Amino acid sequence: MSKFRKEFSPVNAAITQAINDVSISRRGMMKLLSAGAVMSTGLLGFPEFSYAAETPVAGGKLRAALANSSATDTLDPAKGSNSGDYSRQFMFYSGLTELDKNLVAQPALAESIDSSDGILWHLKLRPGVTFHDGKALTTDDVIYSLSRHKDPAVASTVITLASQMKTFKAISPTELEITLEQANFDLPSILATSSFLIVQNNTKDFSKGVGTGPFVLKSFQPGVRTVGSKNKNYWKPGLPHLDEVDLMGVTDPAARVNALMSGDLHIVSTLSANDVKRLKQSGQFGIMETKSGMYSDLILRTDQQPGSNPDFVLAMKYMQPREMMQKTVMQGYGDIGNDTPVPPWHPMFNKDIPQRPLDLDKAKFHLKKANMVGAKVEIITTPNIEGAVEGGQLIQQIARSAGLNVNVRRVPYDGYWSTHWMKDPIGYGSVNPRPTLDMLFSQFYRSDAPWNESGWKNPQFDQLVTAARGEQDQGKRKQMYGDMQTLVHDHCGTIIPVFISSMDGHSNKVKGVEAWPSGMMMGYRFHEFAWLAS
Numbered sequence: 257m258s259k260f261r262k263e264f265s266p267v268n269a270a271i272t273q274a275i276n277d278v279s280i281s282r283r284g285m286m287k288l289l290s291a292g293a294v295m296s297t298g299l300l301g302f303p304e305f306s307y308a309a310e311t312p313v314a315g316g317k318l319r320a321a322l323a324n325s326s327a328t329d330t331l332d333p334a335k336g337s338n339s340g341d342y343s344r345q346f347m348f349y350s351g352l353t354e355l356d357k358n359l360v361a362q363p364a365l366a367e368s369i370d371s372s373d374g375i376l377w378h379l380k381l382r383p384g385v386t387f388h389d390g391k392a393l394t395t396d397d398v399i400y401s402l403s404r405h406k407d408p409a410v411a412s413t414v415i416t417l418a419s420q421m422k423t424f425k426a427i428s429p430t431e432l433e434i435t436l437e438q439a440n441f442d443l444p445s446i447l448a449t450s451s452f453l454i455v456q457n458n459t460k461d462f463s464k465g466v467g468t469g470p471f472v473l474k475s476f477q478p479g480v481r482t483v484g485s486k487n488k489n490y491w492k493p494g495l496p497h498l499d500e501v502d503l504m505g506v507t508d509p510a511a512r513v514n515a516l517m518s519g520d521l522h523i524v525s526t527l528s529a530n531d532v533k534r535l536k537q538s539g540q541f542g543i544m545e546t547k548s549g550m551y552s553d554l555i556l557r558t559d560q561q562p563g564s565n566p567d568f569v570l571a572m573k574y575m576q577p578r579e580m581m582q583k584t585v586m587q588g589y590g591d592i593g594n595d596t597p598v599p600p601w602h603p604m605f606n607k608d609i610p611q612r613p614l615d616l617d618k619a620k621f622h623l624k625k626a627n628m629v630g631a632k633v634e635i636i637t638t639p640n641i642e643g644a645v646e647g648g649q650l651i652q653q654i655a656r657s658a659g660l661n662v663n664v665r666r667v668p669y670d671g672y673w674s675t676h677w678m679k680d681p682i683g684y685g686s687v688n689p690r691p692t693l694d695m696l697f698s699q700f701y702r703s704d705a706p707w708n709e710s711g712w713k714n715p716q717f718d719q720l721v722t723a724a725r726g727e728q729d730q731g732k733r734k735q736m737y738g739d740m741q742t743l744v745h746d747h748c749g750t751i752i753p754v755f756i757s758s759m760d761g762h763s764n765k766v767k768g769v770e771a772w773p774s775g776m777m778m779g780y781r782f783h784e785f786a787w788l789a790s
Contacts, residue, residue: 316788317500323526325505329478332462333453334412342450342780347484349453349467353444355774361444374439381430385491388472395426400457414451439726442692470496470784497787523762529587546758546771549599549689552643556749559711571622574615575654576753585646593752596741606738619658629659636683640669644684710749717743
């Protein structure tokens with residue numbers, strides 16, 4: 257029994273017993289769901305993989321597939337919104353800083369970045385860096401790249417983060433100053449994300465992908481594939497190892513795995529637990545499990561019915577089969593969530609917030625207060641959002657016992673983000689990990705956040721986000737972030753039942769790759785380090 261559990265009602269206890277007693281595959285669970293049964297499996301252990309130190313082999317063409325692909329695929333860092341965009345953009349551009357495997361920002365195009373007060377930052381550019389067309393990198397390129405995010409006409413996904421940057425001043429062609437509106441000691445980590453990759457001054461047409469990154473654009477077909485050839489003048493000596501990378505978007509999970517197993521692909525992202533088991537059994541593939549802050553969340557829009565009723569939101573939160581999701585749907589590859597976007601292993605995690613249990617009595621109580629006993633609601637789900645379909649079906653059955661009629665409507669993944677995400681009263685989202693809590697809260701939870709999924713607005717939360725940026729004392733900062741988590745847990749309309757380990761698979765011929773907590777596929781930068789054994 258989990259240390260977070262409390263005594264359940266008889267129905268809750270029966271479900272709990274099923275979780276503990278029954279061993280069943282994920283596919284089997286789906287069959288039981290369709291038949292109206294609720295069961296779960298025992299926890300599978302995490303696989304251990306190690307990579308022996310070998311001498312990299314230069315050359316070769318690597319074929320990779322990511323789960324995201326659509327006509328909106330972009331090479332513009334300001335427009336990137338998913339793992340496909342991030343991986344594609346890291347092929348061709350470099351940032352001022354970059355995150356290492358410990359989520360620590362390291363110098364990249366900026367040889368140094370310093371500040372004594374968190375407001376005025378001095379940057380010195382690395383000498384000798386050139387763009388793919390031979391032009392030397394200067395502060396003009398940096399200032400253009402950063403300032404364009406502040407222009408509403410650009411419609412940058414990080415406009416709220418960029419709005420913190422008050423002024424830019426070129427000291428020389430290789431030195432500049434950035435002045436922030438208020439102190440933010442997370443700036444080096446912010447600048448390491450794909451959105452702030454550096455493009456050439458005055459670039460308007462991003463279809464050419466001219467940057468300073470490890471690969472030079474060879475071809476780009478949105479929704480199909482991106483091909484890059486080795487940048488022989490890359491500023492990192494000895495990298496990349498590969499001559500060419502063919503990056504494809506394959507949204508069908510089975511097609512990705514089958515292509516990997518047949519040898520048509522070398523490396524793929526976003527494996528299911530059953531995919532992992534299948535690949536391990538063959539003995540010809542490696543698995544990268546990234547323990548991260550990635551999550552799929554059930555979004556209740558709090559600016560429209562029924563999510564505008566706080567009691568309905570609480571009722572839905574008490575109907576979450578968290579342990580069942582973690583054990584069965586994720587097959588153990590993930591962590592139980594508590595309706596805040598901070599995973600339990602994070603150093604800023606608030607351990608004092610009680611774990612919210614599956615509690616039908618409390619769900620019934622809040623449904624009655626919301627005058628929604630016997631009401632009908634619809635949850636929109638889609639494939640390719642991990643756990644969305646299964647989660648919706650589990651809630652459907654549990655809600656029936658609480659007196660709520662839930663219809664689960666499954667819609668195609670193609671067009672989901674533009675048609676359904678943040679528009680449906682109740683639906684699912686999928687959030688990739690961010691390197692800092694400030695970025696996560698600023699992009700998804702502040703009142704002015706561009707991806708404020710539930711439309712939640714809380715002035716106290718907004719003030720805490722701003723105050724925490726400029727706080728150097730880690731104890732005080734942790735208290736602030738703890739208070740923010742309490743507000744999200746108690747009042748926000750996003751429900752986070754589990755955190756998902758990102759599972760990527762690769763042929764044993766692929767070397768030099770490993771799991772990084774900054775994101776799937778080695779923090780979206782696998783192509784820079786990978787090499788193919790002969």
